[in-house]
Amino acid sequence: MLKLTNPFLENIKEYQKEDKRLMEKLALINEGKETNIKIDENGIMRFQGRVCVPDVAELRKMILEEGHRSGLSIHPGVTK
Numbered sequence: 001m002l003k004l005t006n007p008f009l010e011n012i013k014e015y016q017k018e019d020k021r022l023m024e025k026l027a028l029i030n031e032g033k034e035t036n037i038k039i040d041e042n043g044i045m046r047f048q049g050r051v052c053v054p055d056v057a058e059l060r061k062m063i064l065e066e067g068h069r070s071g072l073s074i075h076p077g078v079t080k
Contacts, residue, residue, distance in 0.1 A: 008066070011059055012051060013044050019054035 016022050022045055028034035037047050045052040053060060 008059075008063055009042065009044060009051070011062070012053060013042065015054040015056045015059050016045050016052060019056070022052055022054060025052075 025034055025037050026039075026045065029037055029039065037045055037052065040046055053063065
């Protein structure tokens with residue numbers, strides 16, 4: 001698994017603590033009632049291995065903007 005070096009993951013981890021729905025899921029995890037969501041070694045909640053992005057507009061916008069700027073993100077037929 002990834003170590004916390006990505007600033008997005010650090011932001012996500014902090015914002016997850018403020019997201020009411022995710023905290024409700026965390027309570028279920030602690031009670032042993034939620035099995036699809038796990039906490040990784042960095043303390044980040046993941047659903048079936050994928051990062052749970054909190055419902056924070058500015059964080060989602062940052063992630064989307066980075067994805068569009070990244071050389072790893074590309075539309076079919078377009079070169080970057």
